[in-house]
Amino acid sequence: MNSYFKILLSILCIMTFELNAQADTRARYLIYGDSTNQKGNEIIFTSNHELIVIGTTNTQASNKSDILILAVDTNGQMLWTKSYGGPNLEQGSSIRETKDGGFILIGTTNSYGAGGYDMYIIKIDASGNQMWESFAGGTGWDFAYDVVEKHDSGFYICGSTYSYGSGNEDAYLVELDKNGNFVDEWTWGNSKNDIFYASESSLDSHYVFVGETTKDDQDSSDVLFVELDKNGSILLDTTYGGTGIDIARDVIETKDGSYYAIAGATTSIQPFSSSPLLESYGFKIDKTGAISGIDAYTNSGSVNKDDEGFAILELFDGRFAVFGYTETFGGGKEDISAVITNSNCGWTDATRNFGFDQSEVIYGITTDLSGTIYAVGYTNSHGNGHEDILIFSIDTIASTSSGFSYTLEIVPNAFSVQVGLEALNTHKKALIYPNPVFDHITVSHPETIVQLEILSISGKRLKIIQTNEDTLLLDLKSIPAGSYFVSITDINGQREVHRLSKL
Numbered sequence: 001m002n003s004y005f006k007i008l009l010s011i012l013c014i015m016t017f018e019l020n021a022q023a024d025t026r027a028r029y030l031i032y033g034d035s036t037n038q039k040g041n042e043i044i045f046t047s048n049h050e051l052i053v054i055g056t057t058n059t060q061a062s063n064k065s066d067i068l069i070l071a072v073d074t075n076g077q078m079l080w081t082k083s084y085g086g087p088n089l090e091q092g093s094s095i096r097e098t099k100d101g102g103f104i105l106i107g108t109t110n111s112y113g114a115g116g117y118d119m120y121i122i123k124i125d126a127s128g129n130q131m132w133e134s135f136a137g138g139t140g141w142d143f144a145y146d147v148v149e150k151h152d153s154g155f156y157i158c159g160s161t162y163s164y165g166s167g168n169e170d171a172y173l174v175e176l177d178k179n180g181n182f183v184d185e186w187t188w189g190n191s192k193n194d195i196f197y198a199s200e201s202s203l204d205s206h207y208v209f210v211g212e213t214t215k216d217d218q219d220s221s222d223v224l225f226v227e228l229d230k231n232g233s234i235l236l237d238t239t240y241g242g243t244g245i246d247i248a249r250d251v252i253e254t255k256d257g258s259y260y261a262i263a264g265a266t267t268s269i270q271p272f273s274s275s276p277l278l279e280s281y282g283f284k285i286d287k288t289g290a291i292s293g294i295d296a297y298t299n300s301g302s303v304n305k306d307d308e309g310f311a312i313l314e315l316f317d318g319r320f321a322v323f324g325y326t327e328t329f330g331g332g333k334e335d336i337s338a339v340i341t342n343s344n345c346g347w348t349d350a351t352r353n354f355g356f357d358q359s360e361v362i363y364g365i366t367t368d369l370s371g372t373i374y375a376v377g378y379t380n381s382h383g384n385g386h387e388d389i390l391i392f393s394i395d396t397i398a399s400t401s402s403g404f405s406y407t408l409e410i411v412p413n414a415f416s417v418q419v420g421l422e423a424l425n426t427h428k429k430a431l432i433y434p435n436p437v438f439d440h441i442t443v444s445h446p447e448t449i450v451q452l453e454i455l456s457i458s459g460k461r462l463k464i465i466q467t468n469e470d471t472l473l474l475d476l477k478s479i480p481a482g483s484y485f486v487s488i489t490d491i492n493g494q495r496e497v498h499r500l501s502k503l
Contacts, residue, residue, distance in 0.1 A: 146198045
């Protein structure tokens with residue numbers, strides 16, 4: 001089941017780089033994680049001006065994982081966290097803010113459902129409290145990669161299935177109503193592998209799903225593109241690609257509602273078509289499906305290693321930002337690739353890589369009202385575990401085609417927070433009374449208590465007591481009214497957490 005872990009913003013260093021232009025740009029690394037593994041998969045900027053990350057956290061047992069939600073402000077300060085999962089493996093893929101002010105999050109589970117792996121859909125309120133959960137899939141393996149809320153009500157969840165369809169793996173689309181009840185499902189594919197990776201809703205109440213479809217020779221693939229109208233009827237079902245591999249990882253509608261912009265990876269576009277290695281690329285299509293701009297984004301024409309674009313964002317001036325990873329450039333195994341294109345997804349040379357001696361990879365991006373870009377993924381160059389969640393931000397982007405200068409800052413230690421505290425409540429032994437409390441509480445335990453902590457909801461430690469008693473009387477007069485956690489560790493090393501209300 002879920003277990004707690006410490007979220008640490010590690011104190012590391014501050015570095016400055018001067019490149020070509022615009023010296024006021026600041027890039028920041030914010031690193032969150034414990035001694036196990038955490039990855040961020042998507043990030044959104046909410047109507048409350050907060051950043052919400054969905055990802056995956058390993059429990060203390062390495063063969064178990066849970067879906068993780070991390071809420072921070074735009075300075076990286078932790079606001080709240082939640083984890084969701086069962087006794088086996090759960091992975092978090094996508095999150096969207098819903099019309100009611102809550103969130104819909106999706107991932108994959110093999111703890112619940114019909115068997116194998118299944119789509120896992122969870123509706124939560126604005127504070128992360130679960131409202132309902134739902135599952136989709138058959139007895140085989142079924143994966144959820146993205147979700148979009150319908151304009152009337154309900155949701156489309158896209159991914160892939162080994163349970164249904166005509167191929168080995170087929171692109172899979174599931175419709176749920178607003179309460180998580182199953183409505184319908186569809187598959188797309190040939191006899192090979194087909195996957196939906198991303199989705200988008202348009203201003204005219206259409207829904208777009210993109211991914212890849214493997215060709216019969218299995219050595220190449222095309223971008224798979226499907227568009228539905230507001231009633232679920234197919235408007236466009238087509239592919240884009242050349243003679244090599246072409247994959248769509250993300251899709252957005254442009255702000256004027258006239259185009260879709262897509263990011264992914266290709267081996268088809270010259271001068272790289274002779275290489276089996278992937279290049280980050282993007283393209284733009286109009287509402288008839290015609291391509292209006294396309295380009296690949298590898299500096300100097302190098303084909304030494306793979307580069308992929310995982311996320312695309314339209315900037316305020318109509319250009320696009322494509323983020324992902326590069327193995328071709330930088331000092332590590334993979335570095336963050338940040339590409340700024342022109343308004344037709346064309347190459348402008350405004351491209352930089354960011355990273356250290358190991359791996360930094362980006363999977364999702366968003367922007368706030370000031371235009372600051374926030375990207376999420378993972379790092380294993382720094383932090384506390386093998387992999388840690390990385391939020392990477394750039395506050396300005398150069399308007400010239402000559403690149404951009406920046407000051408790079410790894411943010412110093414700000415806090416240490418327990419995540420998933422309430423998940424430790426399964427086998428409570430301690431008693432805390434009265435609760436709610438005005439001034440004093442009594443804590444009793446059948447075993448000897450060795451440590452007691454009182455923490456704020458955000459995880460800040462307010463009081464710590466080392467003891468060797470089974471009953472404690474605590475004076476809480478100095479603590480303001482509000483909600484808190486009481487963490488109790490007994491002589492056997494067993495830890496439990498209680499919620500406390502101070503009046």
